[in-house]
Amino acid sequence: MSEWPALSALVALLLALAVDTWWGEPPVRLHPVVWMGRALGWAGQGLQRLASQRVDNTDYTACGLGALAWCALALVVLGMSCACVWMLQGLPWWCASLLLGLLLKPMLAWNMLKSEVQAVEHALGRSLATGRERLSWVVSRDVGQLSATQVRESAIESLAENLNDSVVAPIFWFVLLGLPGAAVYRFANTADAMWGYRGIYKGQNWEWAGKWAAWADDLLSWVPARITALLLLAARGGPGLALLARLGTEARHTPSPNSGWPMAAMALKLNVALCKPGVYTLNAPGRAVESGDVSAAIGYASRALRYLVAIVAIALIGTAVGACA
Numbered sequence: 001m002s003e004w005p006a007l008s009a010l011v012a013l014l015l016a017l018a019v020d021t022w023w024g025e026p027p028v029r030l031h032p033v034v035w036m037g038r039a040l041g042w043a044g045q046g047l048q049r050l051a052s053q054r055v056d057n058t059d060y061t062a063c064g065l066g067a068l069a070w071c072a073l074a075l076v077v078l079g080m081s082c083a084c085v086w087m088l089q090g091l092p093w094w095c096a097s098l099l100l101g102l103l104l105k106p107m108l109a110w111n112m113l114k115s116e117v118q119a120v121e122h123a124l125g126r127s128l129a130t131g132r133e134r135l136s137w138v139v140s141r142d143v144g145q146l147s148a149t150q151v152r153e154s155a156i157e158s159l160a161e162n163l164n165d166s167v168v169a170p171i172f173w174f175v176l177l178g179l180p181g182a183a184v185y186r187f188a189n190t191a192d193a194m195w196g197y198r199g200i201y202k203g204q205n206w207e208w209a210g211k212w213a214a215w216a217d218d219l220l221s222w223v224p225a226r227i228t229a230l231l232l233l234a235a236r237g238g239p240g241l242a243l244l245a246r247l248g249t250e251a252r253h254t255p256s257p258n259s260g261w262p263m264a265a266m267a268l269k270l271n272v273a274l275c276k277p278g279v280y281t282l283n284a285p286g287r288a289v290e291s292g293d294v295s296a297a298i299g300y301a302s303r304a305l306r307y308l309v310a311i312v313a314i315a316l317i318g319t320a321v322g323a324c325a
Contacts, residue, residue, distance in 0.1 A: 006319035008097040009175065013312065015101030020111045032106045032183070036077065036190045043069045044195055044204075051209045059208040066195065067212035074187055081183040104174060107182040109166040110305060113159065114298055120155040121294040124148060140201075141276070152289045153274050156297045160232065160266040161259045163301045165189050168231070168308060169224035175312055185220050192217035218257050225258035229265035231304035243268045246283075253280045269300055 028034050047069060051062035084103055088096040116138050124131030131151045132143045138158045146154065169189070173181035196214035197206040229251070233243055247264055254260030260282070267274040267283035270293055274282040 004093065004320050004323065006316040006323065008093055008100065009178070010313055010316040010320075011094070011097035012100035012104055013171065013174065013309070015098060016104040016108055017110070017309065019102065019105045020108050024111045024115075025109065026106055033109075033186055033190060036073075036187050037194065039073055039076075040191055040194045043073060044209075047195075047209045048204050051205055053205050057208075062209040063211050066209045070191055070195075070212050070216065073191075074184055077183050077187045078180050081180040085179050100179060103179055104182060107170040107174070107179075107186045109162075113162050113166050114301070117155050117159045117294060117298060120151065121291070124151055125291075149289050150275070150277075152291070152294055153272075154276075155294055156266060156270070156272075156289065157263050157274055157276070159294075159297055159301055160228075160262040163232075163304065164221065164225045164228040164258070164262050167305060168228040169221055171308060171312065172224040172227065173220070175316070188213070188216045188220050221258040225261045227308075228304065229261035231307050232262060232265040232269055232300055234307060235269065235300040235303035250282050253282055255279065266297055266300065270296060 025031060047062065047066055050065055052059045081103075085100070088099055091099070120131060120134045120138060123134035128148055128151070131148065132146055135146070135151050135154055136143045139154050141154065143151070143154070166189075170182040170185055173185040177184075191213040192210075194213075195206055195210035196217060197210055199205070199207050229247060233247065243265075246268060247261070250264035250268065251260035254263065260280070263274060264282045267286060270289075271283070271286050272289045272293055273284055273286040274289070
């Protein structure tokens, strides 16, 4: 595709982020992640027909079938993304880089994430009921009884968690493995969002059928989640040794091995307590979330993304220079 693959990757990444900023998401009918979701929905229906409906039943058959279905669909995603890269071979490097950027864009969703979180705060400014309803677009938890503070907490948590899932992790895997890496990661994250539940969710038992999807996402998100946390702590003024020392302890309060890291980093940076009732509290000594904290959280996330792009740019330019030396 190019005599300078590192430079092509940098151009593609910058273009993808520019398109995301100015135009947002592609139409639904053309969105690869939407296609992934539809395929997972179809396969999930088949899994549910074969899975036991008893939560306390050790269902290795459902677990195995879930793993097979996940692997089959992941291979399709991998094959299609590799085919796209192959078709770029032989094109002028600048042309291939631009096309690669357009192919990469659907794997990144920073503009949509920021807009959705801002929309929750704007809706909350109209009424609590409107804020709850808008939050239900963003999170899967029951929002019917949340207070205004809890709505804002949930929005900030979603921003921090999805900064990793929709931005940092796809960029991480793109830099390591190119477009196939970013595509397979987004597939794994989408599969976890649709299948990776404990017990019954919306009348379906995912306790065993979704285990492989949850494990795969945990594995692929492990490093990026910690990078996201460090970037958030570094935003606007540096992490501070005191916050850095507390990060791991706070992150482990959540049942997830990964999502707690960016959420804990955001809680510490804002000096607020983030709580999911009955599950966890991050930065318990922190103050209650206030109306301005959602905007501040978006500011920290934006700065973290700029830091990431700068680090990636330095690394890729250094690689290109080293290859020419």
